[in-house]
Amino acid sequence: TQLLEQSPQFLSIQEGENLTVYCNSSSVFSSLQWYRQEPGEGPVLLVTVVTGGEVKKLKRLTFQFGDARKDSSLHITAAQPGDTGLYLCAGAGRGNMLTFGGGTRLMVKP
Amino acid sequence: NAGVTQTPKFQVLKTGQSMTLQCAQDMNHNSMYWYRQDPGMGLRLIYYSASEGTTDKGEVPNGYNVSRLNKREFSLRLESAAPSQTSVYFCASSETGPYNEQFFGPGTRLTVL
Numbered sequence: 196t197q198l199l200e201q202s203p204q205f206l207s208i209q210e211g212e213n214l215t216v217y218c219n220s221s222s223v224f225s226s227l228q229w230y231r232q233e234p235g236e237g238p239v240l241l242v243t244v245v246t247g248g249e250v251k252k253l254k255r256l257t258f259q260f261g262d263a264r265k266d267s268s269l270h271i272t273a274a275q276p277g278d279t280g281l282y283l284c285a286g287a288g289r290g291n292m293l294t295f296g297g298g299t300r301l302m303v304k305p
Numbered sequence: 306n307a308g309v310t311q312t313p314k315f316q317v318l319k320t321g322q323s324m325t326l327q328c329a330q331d332m333n334h335n336s337m338y339w340y341r342q343d344p345g346m347g348l349r350l351i352y353y354s355a356s357e358g359t360t361d362k363g364e365v366p367n368g369y370n371v372s373r374l375n376k377r378e379f380s381l382r383l384e385s386a387a388p389s390q391t392s393v394y395f396c397a398s399s400e401t402g403p404y405n406e407q408f409f410g411p412g413t414r415l416t417v418l
């Protein structure tokens with residue numbers, strides 16, 4: 196069974212602070228996706244990283260895929276209240292099925 | 306385009322009752338999925354359908370059945386609901402492609418008493 200562990204589970208910060216969320220596994224994934232989920236809604240895809248060492252930027256969000264394709268990180272610069280939500284990483288493994296991490300719940304206070 | 310739609314949005318059942326959760330997508334995707342989401346456990350795959358006419362078990366299939374009615378619709382049935390099936394259920398769809406990027410519905414919040 197492929198497992199993805201996310202840390203931290205909860206994060207509460209002030210507007211303007213920076214933060215990093217981690218997604219770790221002992222398994223290799225062919226690609227890794229990050230989703231954001233708001234209360235009462237389904238997850239929405241933010242980004243897919245494919246190549247080991249790849250870095251993708253989405254405005255104030257920076258996503259990195261580990262060199263060995265076993266881990267990933269999400270860094271948010273100058274967080275805003277609109278960034279509040281549940282962040283989920285998901286790795287594509289056997290049969291291209293996704294394995295989801297447990298999620299990081301982020302609250303950004305104004 | 307509505308994307309992925311799910312009905313109902315909320316449901317309360319008594320132990321032993323049955324119900325069917327409906328899902329439809331209008332993106333012409335081949336693959337569809339059913340997940341459950343429990344606190345701190347992310348999303349766990351119940352069943353999936355890689356194409357019309359095929360279904361396969363995921364990580365947690367016990368107590369559930371599915372039907373891929375046509376390319377658009379994928380339903381999830383609980384034959385005899387149990388309190389352990391209290392959860393939020395999400396349907397998703399994806400194109401056939403290398404990364405399996407998924408589009409999710411808004412979810413069904415199910416409580417089994």
